[in-house]
Amino acid sequence: MAGKKSKSGAAKKGAKGSGGALKERLGVIGAGVIGSALVRGGIDAGLLHPSRVWAATKSEESRREAAKELGVSVLTDYDSELARTDVVLICVKPAQMSQVLATLKSKGLRRDALVISVAAGVTIERMGRELGGSQPLVRAMTNTPCVIRQGITALAAGATAQSKHMTLAHRLFGAVGRCIDLEERLLDAYTGLAGSGPAYLYLIIEALADGGVNVGIPRKTALEVVAQTVLGSARMVQESGRSPAALKDDVTTPAGCTIGGLLKLEEGNLRSVLAQAVAEATRIASKLG
Numbered sequence: 124m125a126g127k128k129s130k131s132g133a134a135k136k137g138a139k140g141s142g143g144a145l146k147e148r149l150g151v152i153g154a155g156v157i158g159s160a161l162v163r164g165g166i167d168a169g170l171l172h173p174s175r176v177w178a179a180t181k182s183e184e185s186r187r188e189a190a191k192e193l194g195v196s197v198l199t200d201y202d203s204e205l206a207r208t209d210v211v212l213i214c215v216k217p218a219q220m221s222q223v224l225a226t227l228k229s230k231g232l233r234r235d236a237l238v239i240s241v242a243a244g245v246t247i248e249r250m251g252r253e254l255g256g257s258q259p260l261v262r263a264m265t266n267t268p269c270v271i272r273q274g275i276t277a278l279a280a281g282a283t284a285q286s287k288h289m290t291l292a293h294r295l296f297g298a299v300g301r302c303i304d305l306e307e308r309l310l311d312a313y314t315g316l317a318g319s320g321p322a323y324l325y326l327i328i329e330a331l332a333d334g335g336v337n338v339g340i341p342r343k344t345a346l347e348v349v350a351q352t353v354l355g356s357a358r359m360v361q362e363s364g365r366s367p368a369a370l371k372d373d374v375t376t377p378a379g380c381t382i383g384g385l386l387k388l389e390e391g392n393l394r395s396v397l398a399q400a401v402a403e404a405t406r407i408a409s410k411l412g
């Protein structure tokens with residue numbers, strides 16, 4: 124559960140999902156990396172009031188740990204909460220989904236309660252089938268930078284979800300980063316790109332730091348320099364409105380060092396290897412549900 128202990132603070136209070144605290148009562152089933160980040164981020168953003176949030180884990184050990192960390196009621200048996208819960212956010216692994224959906228169905232989930240799932244590969248159609256009826260459903264895919272409220276989440280609405288449900292989902296995930304709407308058919312691809320994306324970038328950061336060490340820069344300094352270079356470059360793409368290709372050309376002096384380095388990357392097929400990584404992760408994501 125890497126990242127579970129990280130504290131938020133990167134985003135300004137109320138900057139995302141502004142409009143006051145939610146009046147709805149929220150239950151978060153699964154208080155691991157993602158579930159905990161959403162509870163903590165929502166509280167930090169002023170969106171969630173701890174008295175209107177409960178969370179659930181499977182084991183007593185995780186329950187104790189999450190209760191201490193999150194400061195909300197954390198349960199292993201949440202049946203009695205369901206009748207007064209307006210929004211259920213499911214943050215368990217795909218393999219646990221059937222069990223959770225069966226519990227919700229048989230233990231009194233309100234028919235008007237909004238159910239949001241972040242489980243990779245689990246379709247809205249399957250959730251609707253297993254829950255039965257016309258439950259409002261939203262499927263989300265986020266990524267681990269939501270732990271520091273710098274995630275990016277894609278949301279797809281089920282046929283029974285109304286605009287008020289999507290507004291609520293946007294507020295919840297907006298509290299931990301950026302949020303976009305995406306057709307559900309693209310969510311597995313999104314998982315391969317953005318859900319898995321942080322891991323690709325950590326590998327690239329590690330590899331570039333190795334490169335720095337190889338040319339004599341101490342490891343700690345190399346890592347600090349690379350992390351800030353990645354952060355700054357990403358902000359340039361977001362804020363300049365220019366394409367990465369144009370920004371790259373700015374760095375590339377004729378007969379200079381950068382073009383030499385870039386040609387080595389092309390020789391190693393970096394561009395094609397990254398595209399293949401996204402395609403493979405997308406293929407696997409489509410089988411998880």
Ligand SMILES: NC(=O)c1ccc[n+]([C@@H]2O[C@H](COP(=O)([O-])OP(=O)(O)OC[C@H]3O[C@@H](n4cnc5c(N)ncnc54)[C@H](OP(=O)(O)O)[C@@H]3O)[C@@H](O)[C@H]2O)c1
Binds near residue numbers: 186
């Ligand atoms: N991690 C990522 O990078 C990432 C990114 C995007 C989306 N996701 C999606 O987010 C979901 C959660 O991932 P995660 O990384 O947060 O997982 P995680 O850290 O393993 O957390 C899973 C949580 O679910 C709880 N749980 C399991 N079965 C349960 C049950 N029957 N009832 C109640 N709670 C139960 C676990 O409790 P115990 O500890 O007691 O077992 C744990 O608190 C996955 O579906 C994944 O596809 C993950």
